[in-house]
Amino acid sequence: MVRTASPNKLIEICYEIKKNKGLFLMLLPTIVYFIIFHYIPMPGAYVAFVDYNVNKGIFGSKFVGLKNFQFLVQNGDLWRITRNTLLYNFVFLVLGNIVQIAFAIMLSEIGSKWFKKVTQSIILLPHFISMVIVGVFAYNLFNYDYGFANMVLTSLGLERYEFYSDPYIWKYIIVFFKIWSSTGYNMIVYLSAITSINPEIYESAYIDGASSWKRIRYITLPMLKPTFVLLFLFGLGGMLRGSFDLFYNLIGNNSVLFPQTDIIDTYVFRSLVGTFNFSMGAAVGFYQSVFGFILVVIVNAIVKKIEPEYSLF
């Protein structure tokens, strides 16, 4: 077939628009929305390569090339926040999946429908509240003067502990609240994968004398593997994106805790509201977007190899 020349193509598009005017009109607001809120900011990432001056605007400011990036590498900020982001996300991903799978299997083993329903609802509850409330919980628990944890410590005859000035302990508190708030969601995904397993497989295993332990080990876990691999891989694809709302509501502007708790997203945010160093923040944001994109593309290529129908594009 001969390729259509571009004028013909234009005519074709015009014809198509005329024919499906109604459909185009219905899609138009959404397309305009994505252009304004998602596509227009993309070239705005250019601000990462200038010395931003509010009065001159993005494209009027002085071009400085890679100087912003160079500065971030030299002062060690980029390495520190990348390391923190990757480590936190990796722990969230590994520990999170273990906990989610464990509770999904345990829920499926339970006989009492009532108990199952109630506990499942309770475990999902934290997903419904805002991270601001999680920040309130942390204050409620770890506040120096009135916190519940310090009340327990003093009643045991121990000294009060200054949680809000010890960066190391917050690593565990952050991981705890992450697991606390996110277990319910994926647990239900895993649970629905378990309930879709053919019950006949379990019955025949039971007749052959396999104990519950063995049925879990040799039937449930292998059957969950595809779900796990997919969730895990897509989690890996999002490794550079941080949970800003969790970190910000727990840590806030407490700079004492930053060495262990600063991630890419909190750093970018502070460059916006705290230091007003837009170019530096944009440089980090650009770095995050580019490497995040590369990561997703790599992960998608892997998924395509293992399970082609689940690949994203």
Next chain:
Amino acid sequence: MSYRANKNVIRQGLSDNLLKIICYISIGLFALICLFPFALMITSSFMVEKEIITEGYKLFPKRFTVSAYKFLLSNPQKLVNAYKITIFNTIVGTIAGLFLMSMAGYVLNRKDFKYRNFFAFFIYFTTLFSGGLIPSYILMVKYLGLKDNILAMILPNIISAWYIFLMRNFMKSIPDSLYESATIDGAGVFRIYWQIVLPLSIPALATIGLFLALGFWNEWYNAMLYIESPSKFPLQYFLQKTINQTNVQILINQGVMIDISELPNQSIKMATAVVATGPIIFLYPFIQRYFIKGLTIGAIKG
């Protein structure tokens, strides 16, 4: 049945029961851990200020008082105002979002729409790559002039690529023959969407509407970035401000004379948190069913 098989069944029963007990205990414990912060927050809001100051927040206080709630009731204007803003954002954002996204999902699902794959990718690409926070912020503030505008809390979350695809995937179950016969009967594309597709998509609308409403109810991030005047603070952002201050002055209307040192500051903070979460906790038993359903339809595959 042979002796050996019998013994096997008994052994099987024993280890199965042991596993069941472990399951019940660990799930029960984890559920308690999930509930614990809520319970502590609620009991703390009923504590006497003196007991908080001398002994800290407790799960089982010696005395209960409703003085924190009495204070909130006697100075309700600011809290009520924050509620109004949040309800406004939630209703407007959810309805507008559902309307726009269901239309987009419908168009992308029409087989006679030639460029549907192109537009689907156009929308999808935004989930893979973004300009980042700073360019978006400059756009919102400098070029759209949305600083301190209520729309700044609604617009950024109104349309999501994921929900459009969730909508489209749901609509795939509507047979094409229905469109064809409606077209033959003389219905236009919008009429087909409004009178046929929307009523058939109520389960998807309910689920996505729930996700959206929850997002708008819990919204504080855009408020923190763009909103300056306290009269436009939504509930969660208002709560965040209240908690982060040493006293609860933010709750009191200007001009009202109250001795701040006499206020039960600590229990008021917790009472504000309870009031801000209240509706979700009350509605939770009714809405979680839809949520779980939606989760299992749209899980993994976008």
